[in-house]
Amino acid sequence: MIRLSISFYGEIADRLGRERVMAFAADDITVGEIRAELAQQDEAAAVLLKPQIRAAVDSRVVGDEASVKAGQEVVFFSIVSGG
Amino acid sequence: MIRLSISFYGEIADRLGRERVMAFAADDITVGEIRAELAQQDEAAAVLLKPQIRAAVDSRVVGDEASVKAGQEVVFFSIVSGG
Amino acid sequence: MSVEARLELEALDAGAELARFISGRTEDGAVVSFTGLARKRGGDGNTVERLRLDWHPVMTERSLIELAEATAGRFGVSDVLAVHRAGEIAPGETIVFVAVASPHRRQAFQAADYLMDRLKTEAMFWKHERGSSSGRWIEPTEQDRADRARWSD
Amino acid sequence: MSVEARLELEALDAGAELARFISGRTEDGAVVSFTGLARKRGGDGNTVERLRLDWHPVMTERSLIELAEATAGRFGVSDVLAVHRAGEIAPGETIVFVAVASPHRRQAFQAADYLMDRLKTEAMFWKHERGSSSGRWIEPTEQDRADRARWSD
Numbered sequence: 001m002i003r004l005s006i007s008f009y010g011e012i013a014d015r016l017g018r019e020r021v022m023a024f025a026a027d028d029i030t031v032g033e034i035r036a037e038l039a040q041q042d043e044a045a046a047v048l049l050k051p052q053i054r055a056a057v058d059s060r061v062v063g064d065e066a067s068v069k070a071g072q073e074v075v076f077f078s079i080v081s082g083g
Numbered sequence: 084m085i086r087l088s089i090s091f092y093g094e095i096a097d098r099l100g101r102e103r104v105m106a107f108a109a110d111d112i113t114v115g116e117i118r119a120e121l122a123q124q125d126e127a128a129a130v131l132l133k134p135q136i137r138a139a140v141d142s143r144v145v146g147d148e149a150s151v152k153a154g155q156e157v158v159f160f161s162i163v164s165g166g
Numbered sequence: 167m168s169v170e171a172r173l174e175l176e177a178l179d180a181g182a183e184l185a186r187f188i189s190g191r192t193e194d195g196a197v198v199s200f201t202g203l204a205r206k207r208g209g210d211g212n213t214v215e216r217l218r219l220d221w222h223p224v225m226t227e228r229s230l231i232e233l234a235e236a237t238a239g240r241f242g243v244s245d246v247l248a249v250h251r252a253g254e255i256a257p258g259e260t261i262v263f264v265a266v267a268s269p270h271r272r273q274a275f276q277a278a279d280y281l282m283d284r285l286k287t288e289a290m291f292w293k294h295e296r297g298s299s300s301g302r303w304i305e306p307t308e309q310d311r312a313d314r315a316r317w318s319d
Numbered sequence: 320m321s322v323e324a325r326l327e328l329e330a331l332d333a334g335a336e337l338a339r340f341i342s343g344r345t346e347d348g349a350v351v352s353f354t355g356l357a358r359k360r361g362g363d364g365n366t367v368e369r370l371r372l373d374w375h376p377v378m379t380e381r382s383l384i385e386l387a388e389a390t391a392g393r394f395g396v397s398d399v400l401a402v403h404r405a406g407e408i409a410p411g412e413t414i415v416f417v418a419v420a421s422p423h424r425r426q427a428f429q430a431a432d433y434l435m436d437r438l439k440t441e442a443m444f445w446k447h448e449r450g451s452s453s454g455r456w457i458e459p460t461e462q463d464r465a466d467r468a469r470w471s472d
Binding site (some may be wrong): 092094097139142144158160161163164165166 | 355
């Protein structure tokens with residue numbers, strides 16, 4: 001079982017809060033599985049299934065196939081805009 | 084007879100000086116005639132016959148057909164460059 | 167060639183940044199700068215009381231550095247500076263300041279233009295406008311995406 | 320819309336000009352500036368000790384005003400500022416500072432770019448470079464003329 005800190009940036013933070021700590025039954029889990037798990041637990045989190053919501057693990061942007069281990073930081077974020 | 088102050092800007096000032104005061108026999112004279120007159124008097128002033136040397140009368144850029152009267156200021160100038 | 171990119175959590179003084187950037191510069195004839203200011207009127211036409219730029223503690227500054235480096239590499243300019251505010255910003259305050267130095271002006275204009283197009287769509291900020299009665303998240307506009315698409319990469 | 324163009328016979332402080340230009344600005348999101356600096360190396364590759372810009376007491380400043388006004392009219396930007404040095408200029412000093420403010424950045428970039436292209440070829444200055452052993456008059460380059468020709472007027 002692993003515990004992960006999952007944070008949210010941008011519009012999705014309004015719906016999901018800035019951060020959640022979650023426990024998962026497996027020893028590792030993919031980003032895509034985290035999205036699916038959250039969406040199942042929480043109606044508001046269905047937004048995480050949209051492709052424009054990107055993910056980063058330990059501050060690197062990754063795809064859904066990326067696997068996450070204990071101690072790693074997961075970030076989901078809405079569309080970015082600077083300038 | 085008229086006396087005119089004629090000044091030179093840019094590269095032509097190296098050859099002709101910054102300013103000359105000249106007397107002409109007529110009561111008025113065109114810019115083109117001034118160019119020709121100067122070129123005749125002074126070998127260096129042949130440069131004034133080149134089309135890239137432009138002229139201004141009383142601070143307005145004019146063509147060779149423009150007529151000049153007593154008291155007006157005539158300027159001849161080389162190619163400009165700012166910035 | 168030097169590239170500087172940083173996040174600014176306090177006021178950003180565009181005049182002072184420009185003065186520092188040009189100081190002692192005798193090889194480059196051209197410096198182009200862009201200053202982005204927080205507007206009083208939002209994209210929806212309503213008055214903005216406060217703009218908030220959320221940022222990530224690692225990824226945001228890194229995105230600035232990567233975009234500034236990509237700009238310097240692409241246009242072969244001498245120096246690139248990018249300073250970006252984060253946090254709460256009042257109308258009239260400077261959000262972003264970009265400067266590019268180059269021996270010749272064409273490259274400096276192009277590089278600054280390119281860097282701004284990329285910052286608009288790729289810098290890792292999340293921008294929220296708050297008016298008197300409501301708030302909204304700001305995403306790149308269609309125009310921003312079209313501007314970005316002008317550059318082939 | 321406001322247009323300001325002036326001749327500067329003493330030092331031109333680009334940072335201070337930019338600071339003044341953006342101060343209190345809450346309607347325009349975009350300010351693009353161009354700073355032209357005197358280079359140590361001349362167009363012929365030799366070291367420049369002094370650049371001299373001759374000017375006419377009436378026509379030079381008027382040409383700046385006309386070019387700044389043409390720029391504002393053509394691009395419909397909010398404000399245009401053009402400040403141009405004249406007289407003796409040392410390497411590293413600022414020769415020209417141009418700033419354009421606009422609600423959106425595309426117009427601001429284009430207007431500043433256009434104004435510089437026109438200033439290079441049409442501002443009424445006569446530019447002379449002096450090196451250690453010789454001097455030469457500087458005219459717009461082929462590139463300057465090609466840049467100017469990009470705009471249809």
